[in-house]
Amino acid sequence: MASSLSRRQVVAGGTAALVAFLGFGTSTAQAATTAAAAPAPTPAGGEPKGLLGFAAVPPATTDAVTVPPGYSVQTLAPWGRPLHSGGPAWLADGGNSSTDQARQVGSHHSGLHFFPYDDGPRGSRLGTLVVNHEATDATLLHRDGGAALTREKVDKSLAAQGLSVFEVRESGGTWDLGDSPRNVRITGTTPVNFSGPVGSGHPALRTGTAHAGTLGNSAYGVTPWGTYLSCEENVAGYFGTDDPSWRPTRTQKRYGVSAAGHGHRWHTVAPRFDVAVNGNEVHRFGWVVEVDPAAPSTAPVKRTALGRFQHVGATVTEAAGRVVLYSGDDENGGYLYKFVGEDEWRRERARGRSPLDHGTLYVARFEDDGTGRWLPLIHGRGPLTGEHGWRDQADVVLRVREAADALGATPLDRPQQTAVAADGTVYCALANSPGGGYCGSGGGTGRGRAISPRESNPYGHIVRWREESAEGFRWDVFVLAGDPAHDEGVGLDESGMFGSPKGLWFDGDGRLWIQTGISKWAQNCDESGHGNLGNNAVLVADPANGEIRRFLTGPRGAEITAVVTTPDRRTLFVNVQHPGEHTAAWGAPTPERPCAVSGWPDHDPAGRPRSATIVVRRTDGGVIGGV
Incomplete structure (x- = not known):
């Protein structure tokens, strides 16, 4: 595996042959991004220049956003900002009601995409932003924190999750929200529909109440037809019970459902x-x-053919005109x-069918020799038969982890977001894993396999692969994350070392943007080997030469x-999630001292930290990250 661990090795295989075989094209979901990819500029008589044209910022522990010289930062959409002028104003003491919150930007910003209004220059100055809101922090959400749980507090938590959809426009170098009919909130109580094998009328969804809400909205994807895909993650933790006779089923255990949940105790009042x-x-x-950002009155649809698990990404590309969607299950x-x-997506839509309702779901097997296979999750094939307790395809997607x-x-090691390069190479971030095996997995520990090259993996790594056939691929390790002072296998220096990669995205020039999510228990801690890595960051990689530089902290x-x-x-546009949460290095916020860890972005002594969408621009108006 020595060559597989080199981040400078280009994945083996003929690009032209692959494109011809699969019909791979870059996703129109990434309009004007990978579709416009170009080779690095080549100086006369010299080697091609790299793609990275900025000075790396050092690791930081300050309570601020830092960017390279020549760049500026603007806070655009913090938690609590009203979606419309005249809407309920943000109350810095946490005093906004659940009704207020449903009309304000949500909390814990996660997935993010910009939908331009047209294809010309105007499209880079006016469009719709869609932002996921993954969770809430009771200590910061309410005036008195998590004390004395009430139905109003649960309702406010439900209103703070989901998605924010709003118009943004640039004028004179500054971005702002625009009053628009497109500005809506989708929350934990918004009416929703279900499609695919587990449709809205399926018995497994019947509870006596209408289908409502989306929770744990983490990563995202974008379809070629211009819709946004929001991924539900960590949802089991909101459920629980005080019934001493209740016992979880095998499936509930496999999905992390327990009587205690994650301590939210919503079940006691809801x-x-x-x-x-x-x-x-x-x-x-x-x-x-x-979600269709151009049709805000349309109910969101949960696409069940994609399976039920902790989705942390729904990256869409195309092969021979058909959608191909990659998604990781964020679990140890x-x-x-x-x-x-099943068919070309344009033909499916012309028939009035969703391309995401009809097709085949696969799960990956990575072999130690650098090959891999996609195993079809189809009822009636292999062990997924009635004889083995599988009723139908709906049962398969409902219990897809067990399948x-x-x-x-x-x-x-906690698969996260994927990103597809212009040449069809797919990259996937693996956040980390504890030593001594995985909890919650029915598939074994994974340790000792080439895809998990470290016995203990507190830092994570990024893998990549090329599809070689409908069900076969060839993979390698692009980069091992971490601090070389604590792991000699890490080939990164101070300008590019990082931990816990979670987000991946390619820009139109082929730069791979990496976002990190070192946990609160490890961030800035010397004891965990993360002290030199500083706060979480954005890094940029040039896949052609393997160079990685830190762009933002x-x-x-x-x-x-x-x-x-x-x-x-x-x-x-960059999303900053849960500044100021409890960390081992900096302590914990309290209702009396909500800014004990962070006061960003307002730094108001009477306020509290706020997740936010920020804007980064070059002061010379140039391409972000470019030469």
């Missing part, structure tokens, strides 16, 4: 989240949710999945969860 009362309610979450020992459409266990898929306690540019690549 029976919807009591698994002993509404056991089917949990089946309504853990899906990919399709979680699996990597691929969905391939993947049965097929012998490869457990991974975030405030204390925060993760950097998403980046995307305008089509002209002269504006970069």
